[in-house]
Amino acid sequence: MWRMRSTLVRFVPAGSRKQSKWRNFEVFVHSFLRATDDAFAFTSSWTGFLESNAPSTMAAAAAAAPPARGTLREDLTCAICCDLFREPVMLACMHHFCKPCISRYWRGTQGPVSCPQCRKEFSSKHFQTNYLVTAMVEKVRATTSDSYIKNLEKQLKETLDSHRLKKEDFINAIRRDKDKMDTIKRVGADLQAHVKEEFRALHQILLNEEACSLEQLRREEEEELEKVRRHLEATELAVRELEDGIKALEQASAATENIVLAELPQLRPCVRENIAPEFDANAFRNKYMAPLQYITWRKMFKSLNPGPSPLTFDVDTAHPNIHVSRDKTAAVECDVEAPHTDSNKRFLQCVNILAAQSFQSGRHYWEVEVGSKPKWDLGVASEAVDRRARIKLSPESGYWTLRLRKGREYSAGTQPWTRLRLGSCPQRLGVFLDCEERRVSFYNADDMSLLYSFAGGPRGKAFPFFSPCISDRSQRAPPIKLLHYPPVALSG
Numbered sequence: 001m002w003r004m005r006s007t008l009v010r011f012v013p014a015g016s017r018k019q020s021k022w023r024n025f026e027v028f029v030h031s032f033l034r035a036t037d038d039a040f041a042f043t044s045s046w047t048g049f050l051e052s053n054a055p056s057t058m059a060a061a062a063a064a065a066p067p068a069r070g071t072l073r074e075d076l077t078c079a080i081c082c083d084l085f086r087e088p089v090m091l092a093c094m095h096h097f098c099k100p101c102i103s104r105y106w107r108g109t110q111g112p113v114s115c116p117q118c119r120k121e122f123s124s125k126h127f128q129t130n131y132l133v134t135a136m137v138e139k140v141r142a143t144t145s146d147s148y149i150k151n152l153e154k155q156l157k158e159t160l161d162s163h164r165l166k167k168e169d170f171i172n173a174i175r176r177d178k179d180k181m182d183t184i185k186r187v188g189a190d191l192q193a194h195v196k197e198e199f200r201a202l203h204q205i206l207l208n209e210e211a212c213s214l215e216q217l218r219r220e221e222e223e224e225l226e227k228v229r230r231h232l233e234a235t236e237l238a239v240r241e242l243e244d245g246i247k248a249l250e251q252a253s254a255a256t257e258n259i260v261l262a263e264l265p266q267l268r269p270c271v272r273e274n275i276a277p278e279f280d281a282n283a284f285r286n287k288y289m290a291p292l293q294y295i296t297w298r299k300m301f302k303s304l305n306p307g308p309s310p311l312t313f314d315v316d317t318a319h320p321n322i323h324v325s326r327d328k329t330a331a332v333e334c335d336v337e338a339p340h341t342d343s344n345k346r347f348l349q350c351v352n353i354l355a356a357q358s359f360q361s362g363r364h365y366w367e368v369e370v371g372s373k374p375k376w377d378l379g380v381a382s383e384a385v386d387r388r389a390r391i392k393l394s395p396e397s398g399y400w401t402l403r404l405r406k407g408r409e410y411s412a413g414t415q416p417w418t419r420l421r422l423g424s425c426p427q428r429l430g431v432f433l434d435c436e437e438r439r440v441s442f443y444n445a446d447d448m449s450l451l452y453s454f455a456g457g458p459r460g461k462a463f464p465f466f467s468p469c470i471s472d473r474s475q476r477a478p479p480i481k482l483l484h485y486p487p488v489a490l491s492g
């Protein structure tokens with residue numbers, strides 16, 4: 001009974017308007033069941049009845065307790081006619097019967113009557129119509145019809161199918177999330193290994209530099225020591241020889257007392273005085289008290305992989321209106337054509353120029369100074385780009401570029417352009433080309449923040465690409481400069 005009660009309460013939304021109705025119904029069922037002698041197996045057969053009052057939970061109830069049709073029907077069956085109650089009435093003993101049945105049963109009885117079920121006696125033929133049981137009977141009658149059951153089964157099947165599909169969708173979403181997490185972890189682990197390797201290489205450069213410096217210091221120290229050691233040994237030898245001479249002279253001197261000294265003893269010639277080597281402690285110290293970290297940092301540039309490539313412009317590729325400086329590190333667009341030779345490498349339509357250096361393997365980085373130029377394009381171009389045509393710069397046409405227009409509009413050279421919102425206006429740009437990974441990335445070389453990165457970069461030979469663009473004639477056009485850093489490479 002209490003199990004049933006809790007089931008009923010669960011189906012009624014708390015605080016709903018139906019709750020009071022349900023509470024009354026629950027009280028009724030409670031007394032109804034208490035009044036019956038047999039254990040009232042109130043289980044899932046309520047489902048049909050409950051469904052109309054709590055349709056949203058119908059499927060759940062049905063799923064939780066498979067229907068056991070018949071039990072409720074039996075409970076709502078008149079003990080006299082053995083059929084579902086017709087006009088059910090309740091006696092004072094709380095037993096229910098059809099009104100016609102109990103009327104017929106009591107017909108002709110004078111005086112006290114009794115309950116046909118519990119035999120309790122009553123002084124008069126009194127009964128009470130029970131509308132709630134009437135409604136339940138009607139419900140059971142309706143819900144046990146074939147069409148109703150068919151419809152219910154159809155609804156159950158549809159709900160079940162939709163739940164299964166939804167579950168499958170969620171399982172797929174979970175699988176996708178897990179795959180993404182695996183990918184993140186895998187890429188993270190790869191990148192960790194990559195960062196570790198890059199730093200290991202830097203550490204190795206420093207360790208090598210340190211070993212080299214210490215070895216040089218040790219050698220110089222040894223040379224200085226050796227010079228002094230040689231002088232020391234020579235001086236000690238001289239002392240020993242002088243001691244021998246002194247000894248011989250002393251012996252000869254003693255001999256003169258007894259015998260006439262015929263001649264001076266034979267002595268080895270006196271050792272010449274060795275010039276003591278100079279050791280300038282200051283000069284020795286100064287060399288190693290220099291700005292060692294900066295010197296080492298400058299030397300490291302040679303070993304960086306990739307370090308900044310010292311590019312130069314290839315004048316044979318320059319559009320005739322591009323003038324290149326004598327050292328081939330500055331290019332500027334001018335009204336007047338520069339003297340030029342015919343070259344099939346030359347850009348003839350667009351004011352473009354390539355670097356003399358090309359790359360088709362490894363990783364390369366270079367820096368370009370654009371200063372406050374309001375307009376430029378730069379990046380990487382495939383060797384095969386059509387230099388005689390006016391072509392929109394995009395990876396599809398063999399260009400991976402970044403561009404500036406109107407002094408503030410930065411875009412990546414995709415089709416259509418990808419506008420970039422930069423916090424500042426970089427004066428220097430860094431370009432990174434990873435041939436194996438086919439990646440072209442652009443950096444603000446002032447602070448090394450990443451501006452844009454192309455995946456699917458060039459295949460085969462590629463050249464650093466530049467366009468000073470056609471400048472505003474009212475101003476003197478500033479050049480694009482290739483940066484060589486550090487300005488002078490250190491030897492050793």
Ligand SMILES: [Zn+2]
Binds near residue numbers: 081082083085101102
């Ligand atoms: Zn009956």
Ligand SMILES: [Zn+2]
Binds near residue numbers: 094115118120
């Ligand atoms: Zn009774």
